[in-house]
Amino acid sequence: MISLSPNLPPERQRAMLQQMLTIRRFEERASDDYGAGKIHGVVHCYIGEEAVAVGVCTALTRTDRIISTHRGHGHCIAKGADLNRMMAELYGRQAGYCKGKGGSMHIADFDIGMLGANGIVAGGIPIVTGAGLAAQMEGKGGVAVSFFGDGASNAGPFHECLNIAATMKLPMIYVCENNLWAAQTSAAQTHAEIDVAGRAAGYGIPGVVVDGNDVFAVYQAANTAVARARAGEGPTLIECKTYRWRAHTERKGQPDPRDKAEVEAWLQRDPIALLERQLRQQGELDDAVLRAMESEIAGAIEAAVAFSEASPVPLPEQATDDVFAA
Amino acid sequence: MRELTYNQAALEAIAEEMRRDPKVFYMSTDALPSLWNEFGADRIKVMPIAESAITGMGIGAAGSGFRPIVDWRQVTFCFVAMDQIVNQAAKIHYMFGGQAKFPMLFRASVGGGGQVAAQHSQSPYSMFMNVAGLKMFLPSTPADMKGLIKTAIRDNNPVISFESGRLMGLKGPVPDGDYTIPLGVADVKRQGSDVTVVALAWLVHEALAAADTLAAEGISVEVIDPRSLVPLDSDTIRASVRKTGRLVVADEAGPTAGFSAEVATLVTEDPETFARLQAPVKRVCALQVPIPYSPVLENAVFPDRSRIIAGIREVLRGSRAVAA
Numbered sequence: 013m014i015s016l017s018p019n020l021p022p023e024r025q026r027a028m029l030q031q032m033l034t035i036r037r038f039e040e041r042a043s044d045d046y047g048a049g050k051i052h053g054v055v056h057c058y059i060g061e062e063a064v065a066v067g068v069c070t071a072l073t074r075t076d077r078i079i080s081t082h083r084g085h086g087h088c089i090a091k092g093a094d095l096n097r098m099m100a101e102l103y104g105r106q107a108g109y110c111k112g113k114g115g116s117m118h119i120a121d122f123d124i125g126m127l128g129a130n131g132i133v134a135g136g137i138p139i140v141t142g143a144g145l146a147a148q149m150e151g152k153g154g155v156a157v158s159f160f161g162d163g164a165s166n167a168g169p170f171h172e173c174l175n176i177a178a179t180m181k182l183p184m185i186y187v188c189e190n191n192l193w194a195a196q197t198s199a200a201q202t203h204a205e206i207d208v209a210g211r212a213a214g215y216g217i218p219g220v221v222v223d224g225n226d227v228f229a230v231y232q233a234a235n236t237a238v239a240r241a242r243a244g245e246g247p248t249l250i251e252c253k254t255y256r257w258r259a260h261t262e263r264k265g266q267p268d269p270r271d272k273a274e275v276e277a278w279l280q281r282d283p284i285a286l287l288e289r290q291l292r293q294q295g296e297l298d299d300a301v302l303r304a305m306e307s308e309i310a311g312a313i314e315a316a317v318a319f320s321e322a323s324p325v326p327l328p329e330q331a332t333d334d335v336f337a338a
Numbered sequence: 339m340r341e342l343t344y345n346q347a348a349l350e351a352i353a354e355e356m357r358r359d360p361k362v363f364y365m366s367t368d369a370l371p372s373l374w375n376e377f378g379a380d381r382i383k384v385m386p387i388a389e390s391a392i393t394g395m396g397i398g399a400a401g402s403g404f405r406p407i408v409d410w411r412q413v414t415f416c417f418v419a420m421d422q423i424v425n426q427a428a429k430i431h432y433m434f435g436g437q438a439k440f441p442m443l444f445r446a447s448v449g450g451g452g453q454v455a456a457q458h459s460q461s462p463y464s465m466f467m468n469v470a471g472l473k474m475f476l477p478s479t480p481a482d483m484k485g486l487i488k489t490a491i492r493d494n495n496p497v498i499s500f501e502s503g504r505l506m507g508l509k510g511p512v513p514d515g516d517y518t519i520p521l522g523v524a525d526v527k528r529q530g531s532d533v534t535v536v537a538l539a540w541l542v543h544e545a546l547a548a549a550d551t552l553a554a555e556g557i558s559v560e561v562i563d564p565r566s567l568v569p570l571d572s573d574t575i576r577a578s579v580r581k582t583g584r585l586v587v588a589d590e591a592g593p594t595a596g597f598s599a600e601v602a603t604l605v606t607e608d609p610e611t612f613a614r615l616q617a618p619v620k621r622v623c624a625l626q627v628p629i630p631y632s633p634v635l636e637n638a639v640f641p642d643r644s645r646i647i648a649g650i651r652e653v654l655r656g657s658r659a660v661a662a
Contacts, residue, residue: 108435110437138391139394336495
């Protein structure tokens with residue numbers, strides 16, 4: 013089951029499906045290319061959680077600001093980042109978003125309000141809260157969104173920032189992607205209360221739990237929170253219950269202590285399949301449209317790979333560029 | 339010329355920059371009365387004691403087009419924000435390929451002498467010097483303070499203003515009007531020919547006093563205040579040592595992997611300067627201990643003019659002849 017369709021035109025709803033599929037296909041390719049040694053270091057896949065990024069970002073405008081986590085591809089794509097420059101960054105090339113300085117964990121695009129994926133759990137929460145303060149000082153109705161995981165909700169910056177945002181009535185939306193696992197450790201082992209959203213009560217702000225695999229439910233919760241933030245009424249904490257399908261990283265041979273039955277149960281609630289079924293029921297999607305969508309995405313990803321392979325690797329002397337801004 | 343205290347000079351610089359640029363705003367756990375009275379709640383953000391959040395919020399505001407000043411008050415309080423300083427502020431411009439600027443000023447008082455024990459008597463600037471992506475300075479006079487703070491607020495990078503707690507009430511001449519002092523330019527506070535003393539903050543004044551004492555004996559001491567730690571003006575330091583042939587480094591911090599070690603290395607790894615050295619480099623630093631409370635103990639830990647004089651005598655005694 014998925015919640016009833018929101019008040020969005022059919023083409024926007026199809027665009028949500030297309031973005032979710034783009035995230036998934038992008039990461040499937042990234043995982044393959046990582047396994048093939050073309051992508052280095054570490055890659056964290058967002059597959060299974062696509063409805064969160066897409067649902068939230070559908071409620072935003074281009075100038076609204078977001079911050080992401082080490083598992084950041086989905087937020088980048090949902091905010092409108094360029095696949096070519098994303099893939100080129102994963103490939104460590106000059107044409108990448110970070111000129112090959114950041115890699116998978118650090119993609120940012122400040123032109124679209126994407127303030128960066130961040131490799132430190134809870135590290136981005138203060139930064140994006142500062143973007144919320146900036147939006148408040150700008151006075152143009154902008155909002156800022158902090159994406160973070162259940163692990164981050166146990167760290168100090170989460171609590172510090174919720175208190176500050178509530179006190180200052182900052183136009184913030186705190187989106188906890190509760191995928192039940194912080195790296196190799198279960199939320200059941202580390203959370204005093206199972207619902208992160210309940211922590212909002214301590215700061216006197218709304219805290220809502222939504223089905224994070226239901227993109228319309230996420231969108232509607234985000235839309236409510238964004239309206240509240242734009243109206244100057246302060247922050248909201250949205251907890252999206254979701255699950256990552258893959259291990260913590262794509263590194264081969266790492267332990268994945270999750271119970272097979274737990275993983276299997278979540279695979280049955282594929283956010284993309286749920287949305288697809290809903291759109292078909294609404295008469296807004298058929299096989300031909302879906303095939304065309306998949307074909308377009310496949311083309312875009314092939315193009316991103318070709319773009320990346322054509323981009324030169326950085327020159328060694330570029331290692332000393334951009335330590336300081338001019 | 340009119341006189342201001344070291345602290346007044348800092349506040350005057352900040353107020354002038356806030357008048358000049360509406361994007362500059364101030365975050366602090368306590369409102370500073372003079373700034374609060376002039377700029378009010380729109381520009382002076384009174385924050386809870388949550389330095390990690392405040393520091394990170396400065397980064398986010400900077401990346402969104404503002405020029406925040408984050409006042410950590412004492413440097414010791416910024417240690418709870420080390421993730422934001424080291425992992426975020428220092429790296430974010432580079433890590434994102436230079437696509438956004440993060441202009442920020444962090445303020446932190448440093449040093450000892452106040453009988454407030456180990457947690458409130460610290461000079462950890464070399465910890466920060468070790469992190470690529472941060473600029474920082476530590477002035478010794480009100481005039482330098484004002485010019486450096488104004489430069490730092492206009493800089494497009496995170497800059498830490500380390501401010502000597504001992505000097506807060508020190509009065510000195512400060513030019514009228516708008517002026518800046520660039521980062522990375524040392525000031526030769528006293529010309530001399532026999533030995534170079536590179537000193538920071540309070541120890542600049544102690545070194546000048548030592549130079550006065552030794553002048554009566556015919557010993558000519560050159561005193562260099564780097565002012566800026568990153569970037570550090572190695573050219574001026576090396577040129578001075580090539581002239582005098584001797585170097586004493588005076589620092590209120592401990593010696594281990596510290597500022598003093600950096601200065602000694604700048605001199606010894608430069609072949610031309612090394613060739614002119616007539617004596618081993620002498621460091622006059624705090625003892626490598628947490629700073630103790632009782633005045634007798636605290637005074638035993640910190641260097642002062644008498645230890646600088648002893649250090650100078652040591653390098654003069656240990657001198658060798660080098661070819662001109």
